Amino acid sequence: MRRKGLTGMSFSSAQYILRETLNSLKRNPWLSVASIVTVMVSLVILGFSAFFLANASNMANMFESQVEIAAFVQTNLSQSEVLALEDRIKSMPQVASVELVTKDQALLEFGQSLGGKKGDLLSDLGGTNPLPDKLTVKANDPQEVVGLAAELTKLPGLETVSYGQGVVDKLLPFTRWLRWLGAVVVGAFTVASLVLISINIKMNVFSRRREIQIMKLVGASNWFIRWPFLVEGLILGWVGGILAALIVGLGYRWLADYVQMTLAFLPMVQSSALFWQVLVGLILAGMAIGAVGSAFSLRKFLRV
């Protein structure tokens, strides 16, 4: 008796499976083409929506990273009191960073912006600096800025707290919405792709149900029947994935260049790591969809 593993494979079985896979591809070339095109179209849509999501979230991050809170310190505080205040804000859990802009620095910047020399402005002001020390606070999560600002207002020693109220109040819902939209688009197209592909695989399995029935009747194990379909699905998904990666890759490059020339203010994600991740992801997704989809569609026909 020949020893076999869980999957019922032996060397001649492996040969048989490869031969069967090739035969099936040769026998139904149009079904194979249809499967490849389906996988390809689905993955192209998926790939572009992945880039859309990346860009939407990148844009949201960029907008949000510009949100900061300016907390002005009361002028009667001593330098050590200011430093203590800075430390206290730093220790708050929602705070990402605190930067102290002293009144001297502020005056210097102000003076430079007026185009004067260092000492001039101070002497013009009669030797006293009217500007307050400023603490620039960034939140861990920009969505928490409003709450953080309210808490800062309660701290003793701070004069005014401002975070560009009008703009932020509109920006934050917008970025949240942008991320949601990206995720929904990707989710919807993932589902649509899976449905399309599974219909295609079912057609392929259905066209061979007679063969499957006979294999069952002569005592083929379920895995023996499954393997050729798995390998076929894997190959078709791989080819479809490669085509999709090519289209998405070239298409995105072209689109990014085009956007940068015409709409320079719209930042496109140009990270090459992300670029390759998406493309490799598409190929792997194609293979996985092909193989898993085949196995899944077979289940009904294996119950003879």
Next chain:
Amino acid sequence: MIQLNNVTKIYPNGAKALVDINLRISKGEFVFLVGPSGAGKSTLVRLLFREEVPTRGQVTLNGRNLVRMREREVPLLRRTIGVIFQDFKLLPNKTVMENAGFALEVLGVPAKEVQARTRSALDMVGLSHKTRAFPGELSGGEQQRVCVARAIINNPALLVADEPTGNLDPETAWEIMDLLYNINKRGTTVVMATHAKDIVNQMKKRVIAIEKGRIARDEEKGAYGYEL
């Protein structure tokens, strides 16, 4: 060898195909199952290679309980049973050689051995000159011979045939019966559901008549007993 105890089969649509069947078939027997269409012959045949499982009762084959058998043991069971159908169930895009050797190929038998054993099986059914033909190029009788070759290639202990001559003219039918007769002579148990009155009457083998899902008659060296 085959034992059915109080077997009842009710299909999901409520049809009672078999009712309280008790039956024992010994090794080496040749048994005809006769009866009107829809009496339950095919259901009984399908119980033997576990294409169906009874609703109640037990089916035992060579000491193995087919009802309690686990799903993954079913392929192992079927490798010990040859099955012949009225519609042959050949794969149209495979040659005679490939069709007959299919039962070995799915077991992972090395290609050389498949070839040798398929050749001798095709020899036995008298088709060694048509190994490269496709089923579509063969007559009905020849197609059924391929099916017989595929069924016996594993040297099964049991050969089950569901109206194997149903699609054949009388002369060709007798050629197939000769094959089955010889296979039985070599020790294989044969169970055959059929409507072929002349064949049953002339072979003088055990006849089990099934009517409305029950055994109506069970005779050694019996006759068909129905007027068509």
